[in-house]
Amino acid sequence: MKHAYLILAHHEFALLQTLIGCLDDARNDIYVHIDRKVRELPELHARQARLTVLERRVDIRWADYSMVEAEFALFGAALRDGPHAYYHLLSGVDLPLKSQDRIHAFFEEHAGREFIGYTLTEMTPETVRRMQRWHLFPRHFNRRRDLYSAVRSVCLRCQELLGIKRNRGIVFTKGSQWVSLTEAMVQYILGQEDQVRKTFSHTFVPDECVMQTLCWNSPFRERLYSTASDGEGCMRLIGWRGSELVDWSAADYGTLAASPALFARKFNSSDPEFIQRIVALSK
Numbered sequence: 001m002k003h004a005y006l007i008l009a010h011h012e013f014a015l016l017q018t019l020i021g022c023l024d025d026a027r028n029d030i031y032v033h034i035d036r037k038v039r040e041l042p043e044l045h046a047r048q049a050r051l052t053v054l055e056r057r058v059d060i061r062w063a064d065y066s067m068v069e070a071e072f073a074l075f076g077a078a079l080r081d082g083p084h085a086y087y088h089l090l091s092g093v094d095l096p097l098k099s100q101d102r103i104h105a106f107f108e109e110h111a112g113r114e115f116i117g118y119t120l121t122e123m124t125p126e127t128v129r130r131m132q133r134w135h136l137f138p139r140h141f142n143r144r145r146d147l148y149s150a151v152r153s154v155c156l157r158c159q160e161l162l163g164i165k166r167n168r169g170i171v172f173t174k175g176s177q178w179v180s181l182t183e184a185m186v187q188y189i190l191g192q193e194d195q196v197r198k199t200f201s202h203t204f205v206p207d208e209c210v211m212q213t214l215c216w217n218s219p220f221r222e223r224l225y226s227t228a229s230d231g232e233g234c235m236r237l238i239g240w241r242g243s244e245l246v247d248w249s250a251a252d253y254g255t256l257a258a259s260p261a262l263f264a265r266k267f268n269s270s271d272p273e274f275i276q277r278i279v280a281l282s283k
Contacts, residue, residue: 003028003104005049006074008067008241009092010035010060013042015269016092024281031078032092033070035060052077061139062194065200067207069178072193075186085111088180093247094265095275096282097237106235107180114223115180116215117230123174126178130204131172132165140271167199173212175230176238178265181211185220239259250274257281 005023009016010033016032028049034041036057043283044053054077058070071089078087086107096103136155137148158164181189189196192214200206215221228231239246239261247268248256256264256278265277 001083002013002088003107003247004084006073006078006087006089007032007092008070009033010038012093012269015275016042017044017224018275018279019090019092019095020044020046020051022096022279025165027104029081029084030196031074031076035058035076041191063205064139064227065206066139068196068200068210071207072190076190079186079190082141083183086180086182087186089178090263091178091265094263095267095278096263097259098262099282106262110225112182113225114182114185114215115212115225116211117233117234117236118173118212118227119175119230120173120227123172127174128172131209132167133159134166135204159171163244170199171217172209173216174209175212176234176236177207178236179211179234183213188218188220189214220273231261235262237264239266255275
């Protein structure tokens, strides 16, 4: 059965084409969502895989529910073309670290498992509050010192003083938004879309909690591959340096080559020779 690769992209389109080239296999279908803010769409192509660039595009804003909307659009498009053995959510600046033969063999070996990363130790009271308060003007979270942020801060303070909490009774969990899911799990999350919108709209950075929370509060929790760490759970090597997400560079090649992870993020196109060395790992 085919695999579906779902890619969220907004820049670095040469690197996006490189990623598509690494995934270009007759056993794959590739779906790309390009942020609606991009005016001139890149020319993308695949020779063996079926490539679909979504026509309905979402204007994605940092920390806003719009990121979840774009993810659901990708899952929905791929599910309509299904069935697929697995649905892999990637960003346009990710690259595989293993060949398609090895990736397909891995998921066949672990068929039925859900690959969702969890950072259970980071579910602090502050993180939970992000999901239980109404955050006004969510499309303007990146504005820190203007009228939007001032009004939002006052509103959050009032909710705290008045003891206002939404989403009571839900066990929230957190982790990476980049996942690999079975057909059954994708059907389940799309069936919950209305409830997801009600629960997570006007929260802060919901994309870090949606998949984790849905799975944790469902029978699919028993199918999780691992909760030992975020990276192991989703089989991705993500370039965190403390709390900062940085791009991989040539100095990291040894770490990337030795990793058991199937995918890594994130890269940039500033060092083509390094990118080609990573591409060679996927051949």
